[in-house]
Every structure is written in C-alpha cells, then in structure tokens.
Amino acid sequence: MKRESTATGPVSLPTEADLLPLFTLAPVPLWLEDWSGIRQLVDRWREEGMDDPRAFLEADKSRVQASAEAIRILEVNPATLRLFGARDTAELVSRLGDVFQGAMLDNHLEEIVQISGGASEFTSYAVNHTLSGKRLDIQLKGRILPGFEDSWSRVLVATEDVTTRENARRSLAESEAYVAALFENSPVSLWVEDFSEIRALLEDVRATGVADFRTFLDVHPEFISRCISEIRVVSVNRQTLDIFRAASFEELLLKLGEVFRDRMVLPFKEQLIDLWNGKLFQSREVVNYSLDGEELHFVLQFSVLPGHEHDWSLVQIALTDITARKKAEAYLEYLGKHDVLTKLYNRSFFNDEMNRIERRRMETVSVLVADLNGLKALNDQLGHAAGDTLLRRAGEVLDEAVNAPFTAARIGGDEFAVLMPGASLAQAEALKACIDELCEVNNQFYPGNSLSLAMGVACAEPGERLEDLVRRADLLMYEVKRRFYETTGQDRRGAAR
The missing domain is CATH 3.30.450.20 (PAS domain)
Structure with missing residues (x-):
C-alpha cells in the first residue's frame, strides 16, 4: 500500500497489485493502458503553438494517427476478452487492427481534446469489432489513475457494449426516416x-x-x-x-x-x-x-x-x-341539360321544367316558340357547317334576351322555345320584340347569312295544360313562318317560286 501525505494526515493509495483482483473480477470490460507517449506528443504540440486542440488536430489528422499508435495496452480483464472473442491479451493486442478497423481516429481525437485541456477523465463513442468480425457499438469511459496525472502512464478504460441500445436508436431513426419519406x-x-x-x-x-x-x-x-x-x-x-x-x-x-x-x-x-x-x-x-x-x-x-x-x-x-x-361530372351534368351547339337548355330539361311549373300550378304562364328561317336551304347550299353557325347565332340571341326565371331551350333541329312562368301575354310579346331587335344587331355583327326567327307566343288560359299551350304557340309560329316564305317568295327549302 502506497502512502501520501495531505493536510489532514497520511492517505493510503491502492497499488496496482491491490487493484488487480478488482480489475480481473470486474464484470465490465476494462483496459489498462499506458498513454505516456500521448503525453509527450501533447507537450510537444503545445510547444509548437497548439492552443486549440480540436482545430490543431483536425488540421492534420496524421497527428491523431500518431497519438493512437502511441497507446500501449498493458492488460485487459477477462470481460474484455469475452466481449471481443479473444483467447488472451496477447491475441487481442496482436489483432487490434481487426478490433478498430481504422474507425477509431475520430473518437480518439475527442479523447485527446478532453484530457489535453487538463481533465483526468474522458468519454467517447466508438465502433469496434470482435475478432470474428461482429460490429460492436462501444461507449468508452477513461480515467488517468491517481498518481499518474503527470505522466499519463496508467489509464483505465471501461468499454460498455451499447450495441443493443444503438441498434434500437438506429432502427428508430430508420423508422422515422421511412415515415418522413412516406409523408413527404x-x-x-x-x-x-x-x-x-x-x-x-x-x-x-x-x-x-x-x-x-x-x-x-x-x-x-x-x-x-x-x-x-x-x-x-x-x-x-x-x-x-x-x-x-x-x-x-x-x-x-x-x-x-x-x-x-x-x-x-x-x-x-x-x-x-x-x-x-x-x-x-x-x-x-x-x-x-x-x-x-x-x-x-x-x-x-x-x-x-x-x-x-x-x-x-x-x-x-x-x-x-x-x-x-x-x-367531368359537372360536364356530364351540363350535357344532360344543355344543347352542346347552342349552349341553351335541351329538350329533356325543357320537358322537366314544364312538369315542374305544372306541378306548381301557376296561374300565369306564357310560352314563346321560335323556328329558324331558311336553315334547310342554307344546309343544302353551303353545308351543315354554315347551318351550325346560324344555330349558334340563334343561341347567342336567345341567351342574351332570356333571363331567369325564364328558360330558353333548343327543342328540335331548328326549333327553340322559351318558358315564361308568371309572364303575361304582353310580357311575352315584349320578349318577342326584344329577340327581333337582337337578331338585327346580330346580323350587323355577322355579315353574310341573315339570322331570322319565326316566333309565336301564347299565354295559358285557365285550366290549360302546358303541352296544349306549347302547341298553340307552335301553331302561331308556323303561321308567321308561312307568311315569311310568302313574303320572300321562297319555299322552306329556299327555292324561288
């Protein structure tokens, strides 16, 4: 037993011989190492101007390599031999290259930084390997033994196997990265x-x-x-x-x-x-x-x-x-209710609207029925493209003239109708006049083929069904159409009589 004096009296420090049984029997893997060579290097580096150990070592990693090579392994305990799968200390020391596999420099740099600042302890994390090649995640904790603070010739290093913990951490990190990738x-x-x-x-x-x-x-x-x-x-x-x-x-x-x-x-x-x-x-x-x-x-x-x-x-x-x-659904719904060419409502919607109005039993309802003059002759002479253009123009006029709650629809090839719930005959006649005026404006905007509509209007009589009302308006329209062809000297096919 070695004795040292203090202010309160002599203190007995354990010798290496005293500590050997504890070292041997410890369940934790322990290494007894001589770092005096590292101490000499650190002293020399300080003389060369090292004031920031980390920056100094990172500037030249060969210094870290030289420090690692200066470590001398004095002894390891049985727990260390079991951890690394070595028969004895000699085999382990002879195969340290297999244990460290070149991956120890970064963590050794951290150790030098810690103890070169005056600390007697250091901690670091390292990846080691057993002699059979199995990866080990190691948590290192080192301490310069008392009495060797000047020379660093006795350093006790404990190596805790944290492989299970690190595997769990890596697995969690991988899972989090996987989830993040799925999200992103x-x-x-x-x-x-x-x-x-x-x-x-x-x-x-x-x-x-x-x-x-x-x-x-x-x-x-x-x-x-x-x-x-x-x-x-x-x-x-x-x-x-x-x-x-x-x-x-x-x-x-x-x-x-x-x-x-x-x-x-x-x-x-x-x-x-x-x-x-x-x-x-x-x-x-x-x-x-x-x-x-x-x-x-x-x-x-x-x-x-x-x-x-x-x-x-x-x-x-x-x-x-x-x-x-x-x-797509909205367009299909639109197609179900509208005529694609004129953009007006179609015959199906017109019939549904008539049924809706009839169910409401409105007292006053008027109807306007219109037929496009000269469409058959135009199709025969200039083709259906010209006829389609005239139909689109008729749709523009009716769309401009008719506002809710009235409904304009194309109910046949060249036939149109307007339902006017709540409208009197005078209002229906006013709409007819408005459509005539818009046709004139349209003809000024589109030179060439003239847009002309034959129209008939009728207002429902008490108890009259809407189908009968439309039929009356249709008959009135045909009377107007007949007079149109008599006046122009053409038959419905556009031929001169």
Missing part, C-alpha cells in the same frame, strides 16, 4: 395541423349550455369563420405545395386565407359538428382553393392522431384530389 413523397396532399384552439372554442360553447350545436352554427355563422382562422398548420408535404401552387411552406402559411374560404365553409361546418359529437375520424368531400384561384375538390380524411385525443394538438388531414372527376 405521398401522392396525396397531407397536412399536419393543430386543432387545440378549435377544441377550446367548442368547449367554451359547450360550457354555456348549448345542446343543439347545428342550430347554434346556423344562428352564429361567424363562429365557423373564427374556427377556420384558428387552424394552425404544422407541416405539409411536397404534393400539397404542388397542388396548391405554393412555392414554399412559408408562402402557403402566409396565404392560408386564400386557401380556406368560400365553398370550404359548408363542409367545415359539418366537420365541426362531427367534432362536437366526438367523431375524431372523418371523411367527406371538401372544397379549397389554390393560390392562383382555382377551385379544388378533395376527399378529406381527418384524424386526430393517437395520444392527442385530449387536446387535438396534432391531427392529420389527407386530401385526395378529385377536381378532374368533379369537372
């Missing part, structure tokens, strides 16, 4: 949002005793706008920026008012009602707007993320873009 590269628009303020607003309303939340929203529509303004967007993926035409996440945040507006309000109202009723997963069709103003249709899937049910601070929203489908 998803083909649908993904949003992570904070609904905690919205939840607080709902709870404030509930605390006032409101039971019928839908009625509350009907009476207080401004509450919906308030909730929309309290949506906090945490993150979005790349597809979201592309769909909404945003150059960056920051731009999207600055212009959320342009995204969340107008036709979004009604589905958001239903979303709030579901949340009020405890429905934390929802799916519905919604409308948002791109930053360049396009109306976008989505299937929204809303979910409060697990663990956040108490405050709604994290919710995920997936938006599947169905804008193209909605446009």
